[in-house]
Amino acid sequence: MLTIPVLTSEQLILRPFETADVALVSRYAADPAVADRVSRSAIEYQSPEQWIDQQHVNFEEANYLTLAITQRAGGQLLGCITQTHYEADEHAELDYWIAKPYWNRGYATEAGRLMLDYTFDCWQLRRVFACHFATNPASGRVLEKLGFTREGVLRQHYCADNVFEDLVYWGLLRHEWARDRVHRRPV
Amino acid sequence: MAADQHQPTLTTSRLTLRPFDLSDAPAVQRQAGDRRVYQTTLRIPHPYKLADAESWLAGSARRYAEGQSIEFAATLTATGELVGCIGLEITPVHRHAELGYWIGPDHWSCGYATEAGRAILDFAFNTLGLHRVHVHHFAENTASARVIEKLGFQREGLARQHVYKDGQPIDIVLYGLLASQYMPQ
């Protein structure tokens, strides 16, 4: 059986979710600061146990990898990051959210690097893409810091509560990630 | 779209766009089975067997009834000959749809894709009341790019190496058209 990995960086530990996380996840994800900026499917689930079981099944089948973003010192849960794998096209889609009290400390970017390094190393990927609402420039900044290229804007593509949001589309190719990785590694 | 509603038939100056029928299977297989159609599309298998055409056609009415998609056989009004397929894949919550089409290679460059496309856009905005229609093509498919341009779409981006076909990464060009900017031609 494959087990979901634990990934560690300077400030963060990304680890599998546990049942004990679920109450906090639900509260964080219900905050409009997060809920209004992510697609519905990202936070909808039937029951906590199912949500977690599903993550293990999906990882084994290499469909996606979801990890809890936690503080390395103290273990505080900060957010969630997911990489959805489309095997036939050898690409994946990156999604993430950080609870509002922890914004703008570099956590999403640091978690993104860990996820990209792991999935480019372990999955057959040529490309990772990500989308965000144009009204959410912080997410675009995270992708820019991760080395993504802005590839387009799908105008009024997404309707949430009768508001049509522009969707900004970003992509990162394997060779671009590999080049950036070399630059950030002290030899 | 309610299940009891029948899919309409649309007409243009030369074409009749009608629901598919199982008896279209040989004509669909022959034309969509042409390698030149396979090469610039994503969901058409190759080789394309008669059974592939039949199973796809058998689902068309159901896909319409469920509101997922609407597919039309593009036929010549004068002779009834089937020359291609055009359709919309609809996402009701976002009030948008994706346009897709192919024309049998024997009938290329007669303006059929553009003519059918205009009728479908009119239907999408004025009958279905959609907010947006989007479409994409492989970067090298210049004929489709030309059709999309003639239909008045705006280019919105290029997803680099977004799909993988026969061992090759393919760039996808993305376009959209909003109801508010749609101008019938």
Ligand SMILES: CC(C)(COP(=O)(O)OP(=O)(O)OC[C@H]1O[C@@H](n2cnc3c(N)ncnc32)[C@H](O)[C@@H]1OP(=O)(O)O)[C@@H](O)C(=O)NCCC(=O)NCCS
């Ligand atoms: C987007 C989000 C994940 C960012 O998380 P984070 O941990 O704060 O991200 P980081 O600290 O790594 O980087 C944020 C960057 O955005 C910048 N930023 C913040 N608000 C901004 C704004 N309104 N406009 C432009 N940039 C902004 C920050 O200054 C920072 O960039 P910098 O390092 O150059 O200063 C977080 O805001 C969030 O979870 N939002 C709600 C859910 C969401 O939007 N998820 C993404 C869906 S696509």
Ligand SMILES: CC(C)(COP(=O)(O)OP(=O)(O)OC[C@H]1O[C@@H](n2cnc3c(N)ncnc32)[C@H](O)[C@@H]1OP(=O)(O)O)[C@@H](O)C(=O)NCCC(=O)NCCS
């Ligand atoms: C793309 C396709 C639907 C076009 O159908 P069509 O009925 O020939 O299209 P139209 O005649 O309306 O318009 C084609 C336009 O492209 C032009 N064209 C044709 N081949 C071309 C080429 N190789 N390079 C550049 N332009 C080309 C034509 O001259 C015409 O433009 P014009 O009116 O300015 O002269 C058809 O080629 C096809 O089915 N291809 C295979 C399947 C496919 O690619 N489907 C679309 C997936 S996005």
